[in-house]
Amino acid sequence: MRFGRCIGAFIIAAFLAVLSIHPLPAYAKTTVDVSPALSDLNHVITALQKGKSADHDFSSFKEWWQQHKAAVTKSSLDASIQLSQDISAASLDLLNGDRKQAIKSIGTLRQTLQDYQSGLYGGTGKSGQHSLSSYITELGNTKQSMDKKDWVTAASQVKQLQQDWLSVEGDVVSQSQSIYTESEKNLVMMDAYLANPQTRKKAVPLIEEMIISLKPLVSANYGLWDAALIPIREGLEALLVIGSLLMFARKANSRPAKLWVWGGTTLAVLVCLTVGAIVSFLLSVAAFGNNNSLISGWSGVLASLMLLYVGYWLHRNADIKRWKAFIQSKTSQAISTRKMVSFAVLAFIAVLREGMETVIFLIGMTGRMPASELIMGIAVGFGILIVIGFFMLKLGVLLPMRPFFLLSSFVVFYLCFKFMGSGIHSLQMAGVLPSSVSDALPSVNSLSIFPSWYSTIPQAVCLFLFILIIMKELPTAASHKNQKHTKEA
Known part of the structure; x- marks a missing residue:
């Protein structure tokens, strides 16, 4: 536990060191x-x-x-870079005579100019409460295109909205988790609806809903608990993964396994802090683009697959006889090096996935509330996480062997199911997978169930395998129970 406490103290110190500094230099006002x-x-x-x-x-x-290029660059380097890229793409499409693609690229270029004009790339957009306001203006421009039935332009604008979402998601999630999740889902659904001429009109009520739900958040003030809730909310799922791995290592009495888990956790935190520093001092949240969605997406899918295996392994070892045989068949190390490395990788992925969003969200809050309140909020948030983790480990050790493994396996399978859905949803946000949706599918935000076959089918496979694993282990458990009753008789 000493090593764990040191890592916990280091994590908090590092977060405070990075986030206590205002992340971005002042932009030109004009x-x-x-x-x-x-x-x-x-x-x-x-x-x-x-x-x-x-x-x-x-x-x-x-x-x-x-x-005007020099003047634009002086007022916002990010806008200048983006405009140069958009102009090159539009020029190439016009040169190739690809009329349809040229309309899209010119629409994207026009949207970038509108974003720059409304402050999303600089000026007041980064220093006050105007960033979310600018995003709502951007939503309004997109709605106007929909109202005019200019669907090609609207589709291009929605793509831009998905990229710009990272600039304001910290503002949203700090005030309302439900609005944040619903808005992110609506961005994917609008993209899907606009891609199909038969469903384009369905995008209109979605963008209206986003505008109505986001407007009250523009003038909201941040406080200590707003900052504290972000690490608590984002860190709980990673804590469940790490806690299950550490509890298993303690049950197996394997100190090396604990060190591997803490090593993976520490490395992920360092990566998150490094990325946070790069975004803060060298780039900007807007320039970070959809990379965070890519990281969240691929790490979510990979973590889900690894959790499926870990969940199977934990459920399988819920049988006391099998667990004792496992321990007796090993050396004093108790757990193989290969399995310990997989523990470290899983801890790394789980923390990277949640930690990246935590850092970006907190950077988004910097400068929007007193620095002392922000630092105190972060400290309170991570302090509460450490307390929860401490009690998790203590209660896990006190649990009898079979209930411990059964409970852990169910928690791990739940996270497997949720990570798969949210991971694929993030890949759709990043444009890696098509943003297709189906009205026949359910939508449950709390379980990361989205109305898309791309996420529903893998989640259904995970659920099927989970049920299969339980059914497969039931006869074995019943057999051992009968043998126990026979011996007692």
């Missing part, structure tokens, strides 16, 4: 007037939609860009 550029781009899109040449208007836009 932005460039982009009205002429937006007018040119609107003419480009209109010309392309009518099948006419758009070369003159796009050349006019590029002249504007050359004249």
Whole structure:
């Protein structure tokens, strides 16, 4: 436990050290007037939609860009980089004569300019309460495109909304977990609906719901408990994984296994802090793009697969006779090196998945509340997590062998099911998997059940395997129980 306490103290100290510093330098207060550029781009899109040449208007836009590029870069480096990328993509599509793709890329370029104008890339958008307000403005622009039945532009704008979500999700989750989960789900569903001409109109009530639910959060003030709840909420699932692994290591009396688990946990925390520092001092939350969704997605799926195996192994060893045979068949090390490495990898993935979001959320709160309250909130949050972890380990040791393994296996299978759903949902947010949805499927946010076959089928497979494992072990348990009754008789 001494090693564990040292790691816990180190984690808190490191988080406080990174987050006590304001993450981003002050942005220039002035932005460039982009009205002429937006007018040119609107003419480009209109010309392309009518099948006419758009070369003159796009050349006019590029002249504007050359004249104002330095000023835009001075006011927001992130916006300048993004605009340069968007212009290159649009120029290539126009050069290739791909009219349909050119309309999409010009729409993306126009949205980036609108984001810059509304402050999402700089100015007041990073220093006050305007970031979420700017995102709502962006939602309003997308709704206008839907109302005009300009579905191509709306689809491009929703893609941009998914990328920009990372800039404001910390604001949302700190005030309402339910609004955060529902908004993230709506972003994926809107993308899916707009991709199908038969379902495009279904996207309109979803964006209206997002605007209505997010507006009350714009003027909200943050406090100590807002900061404390983020590490508690994000860390509980990782704590359940680590706690189960540590309790198992204690039952097996394997000190090396404990060190492997703590080693994986520590490495994940260091990675999260490193990424947090890079985002804070070198990039920005907006520039981090969809990488967080990719990390969350792939780590969720991988953790789910590993948890499925761990859950099977724990459930299998709920049989006392088999557990004793396992211990007796090993050396004093009790657990093989390969299994200990897998414990470390699982702890690393679980903490990386939750820790990355925790760091990004907390960075989003920096500068929006007094630094002393933020630091105190973080300390309280991690303190509560440590207390919960302490009691978990104590109660786990007191539990009899069979109830301990059965309880642990059910917890692990629950996390396996949830990580699979949320992981695939994150991959859909990142654009790795299609954002297809089905009205025939249920949606339960608390269990990460989303109305998509891409997530529902893998979750159904996990559930089927879980039931299969239980059914397979029932005859063995009944046989041992009968043998015990026969001996007693």
